[in-house]
Amino acid sequence: MTRLPGVILAGGRATRMGGGDKGLRSVAGRRLLDRVIDRLSPQCDPLAINANGEPARFADYGLPVLPDSLPDYPGPLAGVLAGLDWAADLGAAAIVTVAADTPFFPVDLVVRLQAAAGPSGLALAASRDETGKLWQHPTFGLWPVALRDDLRAALEGGLRKIVLWTERHGAGTAEFASDPFDPFFNINTPEDIATAEGLLA
Template sequence: MTDLPGIILAGGRATRMGGGDKGLREIAGERLLDRVIARLAPQCAPVAINANGDPARFAEFGLPVLSDSLPDHPGPLAGVLAGLDWAESLGAEAIVTVAADTPFFPSDLAARLRAAAGPSGLALAASPDAEGRLRQHPTFGLWPVALRDDLRAALDGGLRKIVLWTDRHGAGTAEFASDPFDPFFNVNTPEDIETAERLIA
């Protein structure tokens, strides 16, 4: 039996960043992916990257690169499905996913997601926004391998919005504090890189 595999979702097109792989952008002298791997590896094993295109650009990380099994980049759920298919081949029962552009996610993410899992085994992370409203972060989740065929059917049927599917399966919510800043802050723009560097400093 494998431990809890971790999947880094790096399949986005980074349009607000001018294209390319956001995970390869540097923040304070270190690539985003290096920071994400360093946070995820103590929590999950093994770790893989979900990305499309030539996997060789990630070769130096030494991790498996999983491409979407569905065409036309249908979004993060396709990356989740690729991770679930990989985990099934390992004999694992679930995976944890994180986004490649979020360098400060909690160091107890996996444990808290497991503790919050709903009846189906699903859980999503959430944190309060500036107004105190709880906001889900659907790319940070615990996903049971047992639901992979259901997810594949939903994607084949045109579903793209993560929470529509997770709500259907009664996902639990793992709540994280946003003090002193939201740990799910993600880097979408060049200005966000400056913000992240200030947070690191």
């Protein structure tokens, strides 16, 4: 079975972390991006990084760096669009996206997203919080290349909330267990780094 391209979304500004690239922060002696690539590379091929600014800071990864194609940091959907444009040039039918600040995402993410895909081929990951409420994680998704022009038009029209667009296209939901902890725990603050190091220990 042909593996899908994977895109690591690293285009955010990391304001709660004091700026810079969260993916290049170290957690227990390894950069977050290294941990994310280790989990994604068995599931997807090829890989690319969505990031803005000087691409040379990621040079030692040897991966394509895809900037947002729209100005002013319109959010993760702009990174998805950049990934879809890249995948279209590869002749791929879809991509899978993951966040650069989430080191514990599931090792069966891609197959579960594919199994949950809605009629359009779109799917998002989800997990439950401590109250039992189901939360979608829209940076972890399966995105069909066929929807890229619709997504571009939506973003150019001002859309920023991912789930408004994914609901419009009947996205499926792949639910993942949150026991013993939420696999989509992401690192936004220095305190979160300490939490992640505790989970790794």
